[in-house]
Amino acid sequence: MKLLSHHFRSVSSSGLPMAKMDPGSNSLMWFRKGLRIHDNPALDYAAKDSKHVYPVFVIDPRYMEPDPTAFSPGSARAGLNRIRFLLESLTDLDKSLKNLGSRLLVLKGEPSEMVIHCLKEWNISKLCFEFDTEPYYQALDDKVKSYASLVGIEIFSPVSHTLFNPAEIIQKNGGTPPLSYQSFIKVAGQPFWSSSCLSTSLSCLPPPGNLGSCTISEVPSLNDLGYKESEEDERTPITGGESEALRRLSESIADKDWVANFEKPKGDPSAFLKPATTVLSPYLKFGCLSPRYFYQCIQEVQKNVKRHTSPPVSLLGQLLWRDFFYTVAFGTPNFDKMRGNRICKQIPWDSNDELLAAWRDARTGFPWIDAIMVQLRKWGWMHHLARHCVACFLTRGDLYVHWEKGRDVFERLLVDSDWAINNGNWLWLSCSSFFYQYNRIYSPISFGKKYDPNGNYIRHFLPVLKDMPKEYIYEPWCAPLSIQTKAKCIIGKDYPKPVVSHDSASKECRRRLAEAYELNKKLNGTVSEEDLKKLRRKLEEDMIQESKSKRLKQKSIG
Numbered sequence: 001m002k003l004l005s006h007h008f009r010s011v012s013s014s015g016l017p018m019a020k021m022d023p024g025s026n027s028l029m030w031f032r033k034g035l036r037i038h039d040n041p042a043l044d045y046a047a048k049d050s051k052h053v054y055p056v057f058v059i060d061p062r063y064m065e066p067d068p069t070a071f072s073p074g075s076a077r078a079g080l081n082r083i084r085f086l087l088e089s090l091t092d093l094d095k096s097l098k099n100l101g102s103r104l105l106v107l108k109g110e111p112s113e114m115v116i117h118c119l120k121e122w123n124i125s126k127l128c129f130e131f132d133t134e135p136y137y138q139a140l141d142d143k144v145k146s147y148a149s150l151v152g153i154e155i156f157s158p159v160s161h162t163l164f165n166p167a168e169i170i171q172k173n174g175g176t177p178p179l180s181y182q183s184f185i186k187v188a189g190q191p192f193w194s195s196s197c198l199s200t201s202l203s204c205l206p207p208p209g210n211l212g213s214c215t216i217s218e219v220p221s222l223n224d225l226g227y228k229e230s231e232e233d234e235r236t237p238i239t240g241g242e243s244e245a246l247r248r249l250s251e252s253i254a255d256k257d258w259v260a261n262f263e264k265p266k267g268d269p270s271a272f273l274k275p276a277t278t279v280l281s282p283y284l285k286f287g288c289l290s291p292r293y294f295y296q297c298i299q300e301v302q303k304n305v306k307r308h309t310s311p312p313v314s315l316l317g318q319l320l321w322r323d324f325f326y327t328v329a330f331g332t333p334n335f336d337k338m339r340g341n342r343i344c345k346q347i348p349w350d351s352n353d354e355l356l357a358a359w360r361d362a363r364t365g366f367p368w369i370d371a372i373m374v375q376l377r378k379w380g381w382m383h384h385l386a387r388h389c390v391a392c393f394l395t396r397g398d399l400y401v402h403w404e405k406g407r408d409v410f411e412r413l414l415v416d417s418d419w420a421i422n423n424g425n426w427l428w429l430s431c432s433s434f435f436y437q438y439n440r441i442y443s444p445i446s447f448g449k450k451y452d453p454n455g456n457y458i459r460h461f462l463p464v465l466k467d468m469p470k471e472y473i474y475e476p477w478c479a480p481l482s483i484q485t486k487a488k489c490i491i492g493k494d495y496p497k498p499v500v501s502h503d504s505a506s507k508e509c510r511r512r513l514a515e516a517y518e519l520n521k522k523l524n525g526t527v528s529e530e531d532l533k534k535l536r537r538k539l540e541e542d543m544i545q546e547s548k549s550k551r552l553k554q555k556s557i558g
């Protein structure tokens with residue numbers, strides 16, 4: 001493996017002589033994502049020539065501290081499903097480390113402070129952690145790296161969360177990230193490791209040494225962290241950990257025809273008993289599964305079949321989408337915002353908290369949309385096209401609410417919530433970047449019907465509609481009162497009326513998007529807050545004018 005060419009390594013920048021550091025004796029392996037043993041170059045390197053390896057995970061209150069004021073159980077930033085998934089993944093990692101003669105050392109606190117404390121306390125000479133592109137981790141890493149370099153600790157921070165090194169792709173592309181999938185593929189080429197052996201030969205790990213004054217615990221339970229297990233009727237079927245990731249992966253790739261013929265966006269978004277895709281995203285998010293190992297497994301299947309699909313639609317193509325978004329996110333300042341984001345169209349979105357809450361809490365009155373939002377809340381996972389439908393509905397399709405608001409809800413509730421991919425897809429779906437065909441809107445009524453005419457998905461996630469006849473399951477407000485009564489679901493009482501009329505709302509959205517695009521074109525990317533305010537006022541005036549003339553017309557007909 002040529003992994004060593006992909007890392008950051010530093011020695012003392014303070015001029016401290018390295019000989020004083022007792023080199024090669026104690027290493028600290030800092031786990032954040034990358035919660036796995038397989039294909040983990042940072043862990044391999046930590047184990048090499050070390051007397052003691054300290055495998056550390058820091059429980060970060062920013063993500064893990066309960067927040068009773070949040071709109072769903074969990075912390076301020078993460079819903080309970082994701083926190084549970086993380087704890088399960090840590091328990092699994094601890095078990096694997098114990099099998100290798102070690103254990104996971106869990107600390108709690110601000111991660112960079114905790115790690116720096118451990119570096120001091122344990123006389124560490126080698127610090128290893130997976131490279132992370134997220135701004136939050138970049139900032140943490142900078143703090144830890146500057147301390148480590150100052151005192152002459154060797155740092156090894158390889159790229160193993162993505163197929164490619166985003167920084168290298170950006171460099172190859174002349175300093176900016178490629179902004180289309182095809183140009184990304186062209187620049188990226190084949191990963192250098194694609195035909196090398198990634199499997200690690202770790203059969204044991206040097207044990208941790210003396211723990212000094214550091215407060216170490218076992219992996220905590222939800223209860224230990226101050227959470228109460230929810231008494232929900234349906235728990236997410238997605239459980240965390242490397243073992244489960246590898247089991248799911250082998251189950252997915254065992255069906256060679258399925259892998260060879262995988263074609264997105266084909267596939268049924270309403271399939272929930274047996275989802276149409278791998279459901280490996282949560283494992284990739286936390287690094288319970290190596291994307292490179294996943295890639296090689298797909299490659300292996302493809303080698304042994306006559307014909308297979310190709311990127312962007314193939315399964316391998318999906319992993320490349322992931323790398324595409326990671327690269328653009330890494331190379332775009334303010335990627336997670338509209339303002340100050342040079343690749344994002346400036347659009348005067350509404351900030352309508354009532355509509356946002358109706359969408360978030362599955363109360364839009366459109367069963368297809370609400371069922372998807374219930375699946376999000378209960379499972380923390382939905383099919384890609386289902387995500388398309390609800391994201392389009394909230395933003396450019398019907399409600400015209402800012403994509404950042406929808407992004408926040410996904411960020412909290414998804415188990416696979418991923419900074420680069422989530423923001424990238426919200427930019428896409430709101431026609432703010434990457435994709436600009438704002439006339440193509442998903443119908444909240446007919447889209448789901450194509451896949452699931454009987455509405456089984458809706459009946460499962462919205463049991464209040466379980467007895468609604470299939471003719472009305474996607475539009476229950478159209479059912480005569482006698483049918484609503486028979487189905488024990490009165491619209492407006494047991495289930496809400498639609499929050500908007502799709503036909504007129506989508507028409508209005510198209511009109512507003514057209515005006516916003518025009519403004520962006522005219523001002524060539526220099527749209528200010530004032531320009532957006534002016535456009536918002538103009539659109540409001542147009543609307544008032546339009547409804548006045550409609551009323552006049554009706555009067556004169558009458």
Ligand code: FAD
Nearest residue numbers: 277278279280281318321322384387391416417418422425
């Ligand atoms: P599969 O189809 O089996 O694909 C395998 C892997 O490829 C996935 O696990 C994922 O890592 C990657 N992948 C697939 N589709 C995409 C894509 N469009 N973009 C980038 N990578 C992709 N995915 C996340 O992992 N985290 C998110 O926070 C997230 N937010 C999203 C928000 C919106 C609005 C939309 C439309 C999509 C979002 N996605 C996100 C992308 C995609 O929906 C999921 O990755 C996919 O549905 C996960 O299911 P799977 O593992 O069965 O995918």
